[in-house]
Each structure stands twice: as C-alpha cells, then as structure tokens.
Amino acid sequence: MVELQAGGGEWFCALAWARLPGEQGRQADALEVLVPYRATGWWTAFEAAAEMLEGWGRIDEAIEITRVRMEAGHPLALESYTRLLARHGRAEEAFTLLRTGSTTLLNNRGQLAALLARHGRGNEAIDLMSVQANARNGDDWILHTLSDLCSDQGRPEDGLAHLDALAAARAGEEERDLHSIRLPLTAARDGIDEAIAQARSHPEGTTWYTAPHIAELLASRESSP
Template identity: 50%
Template sequence: MDVTDLDYRARTRSGCIPPELVSRLLERGHVDVVEVQAGRGEWFCALAWARLLGEQGRQADPLEVLAPYLANGWWTAVVAAAELLEGWGRVDEAIEITRVRMEAGHPMALEFYTRLLARHGRAEEAFTLLRPHLGEPSLAEALVDVAGPAGRDEEAAALLTTRTEHQCSDFPWCCRGLDRDTAIGLLAMVRERQGRTDEAIALLRTGSTTLLSNREQLAALLARHGRLDELRTTAATDDSRYAVRQLARLLEERGDVEGAIAAYRQADRLVTHDPNWAFELAQLLVRHGRGDEAINVMRVQADARNGDDWILHTLSDLYLNQGRPEDGLVHLDALATARGGEEDWDLYWIRLPLIAARDGVDEAIAHARAHPEGTTRYAAAHIAELLAGAGRTEEAVAVLEQHASANSHDLAGYLIDLGRIEDTLSLLQRRTPPQPELSSGPWHDDPPF
C-alpha cells in the first residue's frame, strides 16, 4: 500500500469510507462489508474490524488485518496497532513496534514511545531519552509528565528553571519555541504535582500577563484546589475569561447554580460583548431547565450581531428545543426585515426546522425550494435532512443524487440506511489524485495554490 495515498485519504476523508460511515455500516448489521473492505485498502474499515476482532477475544487476527498498513511503516497504523496491543495487555509488543519507528527517526515517535514506556514502569528510561530534547515544547511537556513517575521531578524543575531565566530576543528562533513563559507553565505543573501549590500559583502569576495559556493554567489550578476566593479575585480582573469559566464551573459542581450564573452575569463586559461567553451562559441555563432565559441571552446577541449565522442558528435551536417555533420565526423575520428583507441561503436555511415544527416538513420544503438558491447543491443537503428526519429517506436520496459529488458523505449515509451498499461503495471510492506536497525546504519557488 502506498503511504502517500493512505495518508491523503485518511486526512481528507476522500476516496474512502470515513469512520462515521464505517460505524453506520456496523450499526446497520453490515459487518461482512467492513471485513471485506478492510482487506481492500480501506483504512477505517481495517481499524474498526481489528477492534471488533479484539473485542471478540481474537487478538491474533487483528494484527493480520493491520499488517498491510503496518508493512510500510505508516505512522497512523503504528499508533493504532500499539494502542490495541496496549489495551490487550501486550505491552512489550506495543513498545517494540513504536521503538522501531523511533529509531528510524519518525518525528512523532519519540513522544509516543516515551509516554508508552512511562505508563508501564519504565518512566526513568523515558526521562533519559527525553532529557536532551528539552528545547522542543511538545517533548518538554512529555518530559515533565514522565518526571513524576520516574521520581525525577527536581531534575526536571532544575532544567526548566534555567529556561525561565531566559529572555527571548527573537522568538521562536532563539529558544526553539520553549520560551520563558512556556517553561514557567511547565515548572508550575511540576510544583503542583509536588504539592507545592502556592509556589505553582506564584510562578504563574509572574508569567507574562499576555500569555493566555498561563492564565488559563492558573485559573484551572485555582479551581482544582478549591481556591474559591482567589478565583473570584482573578475573575474580577482577568479579561482573558478563563477565570470566569473556571469559577462558574466550580460553583456549578458545588451545586451553586445561581452563583455560577452570577459569575457570568457579573462579567458583563464578557457576556454582553462576546457571543462566545453569552453562549456558555446560555448552555448553563439550559442545563438547569431555564431555557427561556437562555433564549433571552442569545436574543441580545442576535440583535447586536444581526446576520451572524452561528448566533442565529444557536438561537433557532433554543426556540426549537423550548417548543417555541412560532416565536423563533417571528424573531428571525424581524431580524431579516432589519437586514433589508432578502436572505441568502446561509441564513435562510436556519428557519427551516422551525417551519417544519410549526407547519410540517412539506411546508418547510416548499419554502426551501421557493428560495432563489433552493436548487443548489448546498440547499439539497438541508432539504434532504428534513426529509430523512421525517423518515422519508428515499426522497432524501433522490434530492442528494442530483448533487452527488458535493454531498457524497450525506448521500452515502442514507444509502446505507436503505441497504444500497454497492451504490454506497461506488460513490465513496471514487479516487481523486493526492494534492502535491509542499517542499520541505525553507523556501518555495511556486505559490501553494
């Protein structure tokens, strides 16, 4: 099997049976199809079939299934096989197949290999392997993680301390990406693990006030240790929002729902001016049976950002879930009028589920088809979803078949539901040539398009 082709299809989910449709085949009882396709170069089928065999206690067979994918050293297959072997308790074999790739120089193998060693009593060996690679951020984080079980926290802390004293002059070139603030965050992880919580907090407070990862780490640390008063103080002054989120989560976990809601509402600058935080507050309200209040929160956002599709979609879903389709349509109509009355499809389709809930699916489809873009490939996907949701799968397929290449995964899912497996395979396995890889050198003579 060609590694480039395998990797391209796995990354792009094109020319293959993607994992969600493999699951659909299994759910509909088409186990034999998955088994056959596993041996025909369908990676996601091979992986699902191998897992299924393992669950049945046939642990020798899965490796035979994966062998063609492993033969060329494809890293994705190596990781999958190692995880299966580890799950079956065959740790030495998992370690061996990843060791081979590490020694061959695969750029991702060292981190995976050392973490695997550390999980199975060889953390000191893992630490020794990682120590020379402290300058690489992902490997530095792995080193910190394995230092604990290796009993080498102090050594890790000493290595990181030298990095915290470094002042970057040309980030990331001067420090290879492991800058002072990243080192501070990693050192704080070590100190927290050692039980030196106050020291960890102090470290994070001395870091850059602009580095979001350290501010997020500080908020999470305070929440983990129940430092409620400090978290409240941080939330009052931290405009990065992380402290507000952690405070609300901690209060909700403690059963103080009103306090959690108040945490968001008191951060008025966030909830009023940032729709992402308004969304979090709305979700909190929904979790506790206060859907109408959630609608009011998102209404404010929709009115302030008329035409922002994800806000309108969220608001529409809230109306739908609260059994208020009529109110939702009235509000969407008012917003459309404020925009001049005309709506492109990317906003218009949002109202279709509300129309279906109020007037029935046929009425919603009639509205969709009457829209100027109602015959396009992207409109077809929404119309088909309405039909399939009403149990009219054959009609959904008929709609999508007019735009099959643009809606292949949706169409394939409905074909599976109808048992039309040969049509499904024919549709999904149309090969498109891999895109050329960009040069690995520092310069490119040709534009990347």
C-alpha cells in the same frame, strides 16, 4: 525521554509527564511540572492545572487559579471560571458574573445563555438572546444561538417570529444564511416535509448551498420513528 523533552519546553510531553505523578498520588510533583509554563502566563497551562485540581477534588484551588487569570483579563478564563462555578453548585455566582460589572460583552451573553440552558433555565436563556437579537438585528451568530435555544426548548415558533420580523424589516428579503436558520425551526413546528418544500422553493433551492440543508432534513426524516 519524555521527562527530558518536558524539561526542554515540549508542552505535550510536559503534560503527559505531569499526569504520571498525579496518577500515583504525587499531586505536588504533578503541579510542579507545569510551573514553568504557568510562569509565562500561558492560559493552556493554567487550564491544565485547574483540570488536574478539579479531578483530584481540590475544587476551591481549581476555582482560585482560574479566577486569578480571569481577573488578570485573560479572554478565555472567564468561560472556564463560570463553568467551574456552575459545575460545583455555584451557578448563581456564574450567572451574576456574566450579567454584571465589566463582563457585559456580547460574547458573555452567549456564555450566560448556554449556562442557563444547561441548568434548566432555557426560557431565561431565550429571553436573554431575544433581547440581543432585537438590539443587534441581523447578527447571524445571535440568531443561530437563539434559534437553537428555541428548538431545544420546544419553542420553534418564537425563533421563526424573530426571523419573520427581520425579513419584514428588510422589505421581505431574506438572506440565504437566515433561510438556513429557518429550516430546522420550520421542521420542528410544521414538519420535515414542509421544511424540505420551503428549501426547494427558495431561489437557491437547486444550488450547492441548499443541497446540504436538504440532505440534513432528509436524514432527519429517515431517522424519525
């Protein structure tokens, strides 16, 4: 039944059916099941094939089929390709690719920062996102990424400095989304109690919006040694 459904175009059945011969060492048969799906250019099928190849130790082939889709312009292939490179000792190639050429889109900067952080280069990741934060002042996802990096690298004061500069540029006003970004940084630098006090003193400190942030801080305090 699974084989029939796979042949009829049922993707999840096809994927399950492909894994059976793969587990039995029949790798060519496993990949053959995915051919009709890959023929459509569907990224999910290419991703599944790359994962199989990687699992079998056929790293160069996994990288190659992902590279082909990346060069064809598929928006999701770049991230998979650079992660594959990084996982298999070619992190510098991944860093270079995300920094240069036609791949200088803002989202790629976020991918590059994440890769740098995962490979012990958190300070470089912070520097990278700091440039983006300065260039696109007030872009929340950049500030979230930068703040998370600062927290993870033990540099909450740098994240807070960016938020302070943004608030100053807005004549001291701070939108509630930015205030929520500030709280974990404050907790890391000044302690959880101070962060809770700031949350409660905010103009929206008694509203539904702030409640989950306070609850998260309280939970962190309870779980602290």
